[in-house]
Amino acid sequence: MPATDLALLVEAAEKAGDIACKYNGPDAKRWDKPDGAGPVTEADLEVDAFLKAFLTSARPDYGWLSEETEDTSDRLSDRNVFIIDPIDGTRSFAEGSRTWAHSLAIATDGVVTAAAVFLPQREMMFTAAQGAGAQLNQSAVYVSRETELTSATVLTARPALDAKHWKSGQPPAFRREYRPSLAYRLATVAQGQFDAMLTLRPSWEWDIAAGDLLIREAGGHCSDRTGQPLRFNNATPQLNGVLASNLTLHQNLLAHLNPDGPGLAPL
Incomplete structure (x- = not known):
């Protein structure tokens, strides 16, 4: 570069x-x-x-x-x-x-x-x-240090709370907030204003790419909905959802997610 x-x-x-x-x-x-x-x-x-x-x-x-x-x-x-x-x-x-x-x-x-x-x-x-x-x-800027889901505020759309996406049939008891721009959601997590960001929809690369680096360089962890690292410039430029937060909170959220849950319509 x-x-x-x-x-x-x-x-x-x-x-x-x-x-x-x-x-x-x-x-x-x-x-x-x-x-x-x-x-x-x-x-x-x-x-x-x-x-x-x-x-x-x-x-x-x-x-x-x-x-x-x-x-x-x-x-x-x-x-x-x-x-x-x-x-x-x-x-x-x-x-x-x-x-x-x-x-x-x-x-x-x-x-x-x-x-x-x-x-x-x-x-x-x-x-x-x-x-x-x-x-x-x-x-x-740096990501939040919050590690407890019950104390965390997660930026996510309401459909992500549906029972089918979670192993126990319901999401953990985190607080939910929402912002319409995926790039802005990721940026606010990178600055520590919110603790995590989650989208379970197939996500276009252009919505996520800049925010992925912001999260990682702010000391956080960014992956798809199954925990796999994000890779860009794919033939079909979509990602399998996005999960971003500090590493401990990321692992906690990932442990509750159903990796085989159905995806949603693209944004």
Whole structure:
């Protein structure tokens, strides 16, 4: 990873924020993607076009994977790949909420090495580079030290509490909170604001890649729903759910999960 990769992502994220914030979310033109894949707005598309032009001109030998760009197999032969969600939390953006984010990552040989998650309307820039720790607005952040599930606050959607996902037929007695952006959920766990994040749905790589590195560099552990390490730039760019927290809490949650529980529809 070139030493300047993180600086490039930060610059791109800041410029993306300038573009997105030109729009008033509720007034932005909006479409529904085919096959129930969720909404997209004109802001998503403008940010995506900018990021692709800006980032690939700076790193022409890096592959490209983005939620709003038609995927091709070309990236599979690239050692380094940009993994981008131009606006993570499009529904929130379109509703006028401030909890949407730009999620930018670079994966090298399937492992994320640089990441930026930027919430421009909250002035929060989360960053991480492999081996250099995780930061919020240039100050170091660390995952929570909470180890007891009964005292933990877990960011997860309500369907994850369904009995079929848990060995005992019910989830442990943790407190549940929710945030609409997966990238933001992971970032808030990396900063220790919440103790864990759990999604049992098949999850798109662009929602998770940047947050995976934030968690790991903040001293935490990030895996799929079965405990396997996350690998990126897959032919089908989806992961088998995500579990993120400090290592002890991760192990405690994993011990309660039913590894054979049915997945849910993709986000």
